[in-house]
Amino acid sequence: MNMSIYTVTYDFSEINKEFKKSSYSRSTKLLEDVLSGKVCERKRSTGYIVKVLDSGARFINLFGLFVDSNRGDIALGLFPNPNDYISIGNIYDLIAKYMFGSKEIPDHVDKKFLLESLKLNVAGCIMDIDTEVYKTEEYVPEFDSVILNLANQLKHQRLCRSFEGYDKNRDTCICTIIKTCANILSSIVKASRSFFGAFIEESNVKEIGANSLINFDLHTILDSGKPNLEALTDKYIMMGVSPDLLFALKSYGYGIKQRSLIVDSIVKLSNRSGLDNKKDIYSLGDKLSSMSYLSTKATAINGVDTIFNILDMLRAVGWDNSLFFSLEMIQKEKNRFIYDSVVNKFCIKDIIKESGIKESDFVKGILEYKESVLPVISYGYMYTRKPSNVGYCLSTHSIRQLISAGNVFHMAGELVSDKFKTVGGQE
């Protein structure tokens, strides 16, 4: 793919003027700090958005931020489109700064592997990596699968020697990265809430598209007292705000109240001096990643954070639908063929065993992810753009479409066919 990066200019001055007219006191300062890269500790001129197209990004939800494991871009939005997203910073710059005390991660460190290790196994993050071993052919992943790679590492229990140039306390660095990501996420969520206000918290599916208020003034919408996220979005678009920016901000809307509370508590906890309980910090790291969609039912499942992390990774490589579909095959056809294929391909049994998770809990986690996460990812049109299918991953959607279409056709087809059987059936 030919990647292109270009900028989109923005000017919120008109919107700020309108905000002043309304009874809401608000500004776009928080949003501008996010877009300028300031919250990600990147120096950038203000006034434009960086768009990345056709990059074939592979996004991982790392401590709540969606980062591309290939280039390290921190994308704005939850579940961004890998081929069309807004970049607000770079995770590798942050890792280089806080883990290595330098501007760039040393060449001998496999950045992608490091990032994906942080994602999958914070508590046991393999910080000290036997770089020679990793760079040999023995560990070149056959299917570009980080999970397979990591599972092999765990399986063979290769021990490590220290990074060169890495002389800080390992756990402190991980804590700092988690805290930094939490702060960034908190800033983005606050910017999103500030820009959309109560609309993003209170709009629901029934209000979508209803009573479009595009002919109204912005402050009339804001003062109307009737939340209508789509109307507000339409108005912003008419005022020249980039739709991509709006969609990205809206994607935080789902569960935004819950998310804000959790992020703020994590930020406070991690800022607390004297905190040296590693287990708490690591579990907070996991929670930051999975908090986008944890439900009460999910928290009852043993190891749900790890399971959701595994499913996130499968999603990143386009294999999540295959796993969901395989469970349907087991249920309907008593056929484990596809399930075993997927699980063996990614050495998932080894990973969940190492984490003390039973297969039954793993399956419960998959079903819960499918029930509570997929609606946000795939069907939450209100808040997200539908992510594009990357490659040709299996879609269980296809079979449902065939059934739905077939159902409609069955009735219409029979009606048409019957007309051939009417008396004479002919003119």
Add this chain to the structure above:
Amino acid sequence: MRAYILYKDKSVKGFKRLITSGGQVFDKYRALATSFIRYAGGDLDKNLAEYDAIIDLNSINLESVFPASYKWLVSNVSLKNLREYLESVEKRITEFDGKEDNLKILVGMLFLRFVLLTKIVETYLSVVGEIAKSGYDISQLGLRDIGIGKSVLKYFDTLQDFDTKTVDDWLNYKVDAGTAKYFYSSMKRILSILVGNNDW
């Protein structure tokens, strides 16, 4: 797969000609139909090439993939007949003057069959493609193994009835406005499900 690919290519050309010369032959669902035809003549070929790189498409015999009772959907003979049928409809299109609804329903049926078949074939290829990448043998995998069994295919039984109808039968078909309207709405609904969600 060769018979299917030939059927696909000929059908795309035929439907394109019908759109440009056949008036409002796709009625209310023209936009969706155009979108799919564009896909079938462009991106679908790229997808098929990608599948071909993993699983030799020539080695796939669709008649073995489909359940025995539904071989009629994909047999070489039936696919060839469908191609020829579409060509004969084009040749006799002027005879449908004054019987536009007859033509629209006939073409709608042919088009729907094309879309459904493509959807089934592509779903099958995407699944077995992924399995093949894992190194497993896919030669014994049929539609039923991937969840498309009679519970899905039974809805298309009616299509077999239309195989027996000649162009003359369609010219003599007695259709009322209500049936036609219901049919067009159904086609629009069906294509929205299959095409409108950007799975393609």
